[in-house]
Amino acid sequence: MQVSKQSRQFARQLFRLSLADGQISAERVNSVLIYLNQHPPRQPLAILKHYHRLVAAQLAKNHASVEHAGPIADSILHTIERALTQKYQRPVTATAEPNPDLIAGLRITVGDDVYESSIPSHLAALASSV
Amino acid sequence: MLSYLLFLATAEEGEKASAVTKLLSDFGIDLPLLLAQILCFSIVAILLWRFAFKPVLSTMEDRQRQIESGLRYAEETKALLAQAQQESAAIIKQAQLEGARFVEETRKTAKEFLDQQQKDATVRANELIAKALQAIELEHGKMLDQARLEVARLVVLTTQHVLAKELSDAERARYNEAATREITVI
Numbered sequence: 001m002q003v004s005k006q007s008r009q010f011a012r013q014l015f016r017l018s019l020a021d022g023q024i025s026a027e028r029v030n031s032v033l034i035y036l037n038q039h040p041p042r043q044p045l046a047i048l049k050h051y052h053r054l055v056a057a058q059l060a061k062n063h064a065s066v067e068h069a070g071p072i073a074d075s076i077l078h079t080i081e082r083a084l085t086q087k088y089q090r091p092v093t094a095t096a097e098p099n100p101d102l103i104a105g106l107r108i109t110v111g112d113d114v115y116e117s118s119i120p121s122h123l124a125a126l127a128s129s130v
Numbered sequence: 131m132l133s134y135l136l137f138l139a140t141a142e143e144g145e146k147a148s149a150v151t152k153l154l155s156d157f158g159i160d161l162p163l164l165l166a167q168i169l170c171f172s173i174v175a176i177l178l179w180r181f182a183f184k185p186v187l188s189t190m191e192d193r194q195r196q197i198e199s200g201l202r203y204a205e206e207t208k209a210l211l212a213q214a215q216q217e218s219a220a221i222i223k224q225a226q227l228e229g230a231r232f233v234e235e236t237r238k239t240a241k242e243f244l245d246q247q248q249k250d251a252t253v254r255a256n257e258l259i260a261k262a263l264q265a266i267e268l269e270h271g272k273m274l275d276q277a278r279l280e281v282a283r284l285v286v287l288t289t290q291h292v293l294a295k296e297l298s299d300a301e302r303a304r305y306n307e308a309a310t311r312e313i314t315v316i
Contacts, residue, residue, distance in 0.1 A: 068306055069302060070297070070299050070303055070306060071302065071306075073303070079310055080314065083313075083314035103294050103302075104301070104309075105309040106306055106309040106313060115313045116313075117308075118309065119290065124286065127286045130282040
């Protein structure tokens with residue numbers, strides 16, 4: 001579906017309204033949705049999809065997905081949160097997600113950035129260097 | 131003439147009448163008849179000489195001249211023919227020499243062309259061989275690279291399988307801590 005320029009701009013405006021101190025606010029998102037329900041615009045589905053994409057991207061920026069294999073201590077998660085918060089200058093929360101494919105090591109995904117130090121990645125680097 | 135003869139006969143008749151008369155009568159010669167025969171013979175001889183012998187002799191002389199001119203013409207023609215044959219032989223010999231020279235030059239040119247073609251063929255063959263060797267080298271290199279990649283892939287796969295089975299939780303936890311230190315430094 002072709003999203004018109006006006007629809008994209010409108011979705012971006014709604015997204016900006018959903019922010020509070022640079023962070024997504026649940027109450028504001030709820031208010032935006034109620035408003036859209038009461039005053040449905042032209043191309044509502046396209047607007048909502050674009051708005052959803054923007055909100056998800058913003059949420060992903062403040063969330064770090066820590067994939068790990070084997071046991072991981074909470075201190076490691078806190079260390080990662082501190083390091084990423086300092087790096088991105090915004091609060092980042094880390095959640096652990098087990099991934100046995102990593103064999104050992106971590107893969108951290110923050111928004112579009114991926115940091116990895118795992119056995120498969122090291123072996124792949126070794127294989128490419130050969 | 132006849133009167134002269136008659137006069138002579140009359141003048142000497144008296145001196146030798148008896149001897150001549152006896153001689154003539156012995157041989158049965160009649161002098162007037164003899165004189166008349168001599169006269170007729172002379173007339174016939176003169177007529178024959180003028181109207182027969184002379185034209186015939188003239189004709190014979192003409193024929194003789196014609197024959198001689200014909201023979202002379204034949205001689206000249208024979209000489210011209212000999213000369214023409216000599217010239218023809220000379221021309222033929224010259225042409226043979228020229229032909230032999232052309233054949234020799236053509237043979238020489240053909241040999242040079244053949245040698246050049248052989249050289250060119252040798253050069254092209256060597257170039258083809260060099261290109262083929264280069265292609266073989268490239269293929270060999272590619273094959274080695276592919277083998278290397280395949281071996282690396284198999285090594286990685288095997289290592290992953292082995293590590294997945296052999297690593298203990300404590301070793302995994304230590305590896306996670308090392309990974310954390312590595313990532314947070316970045």
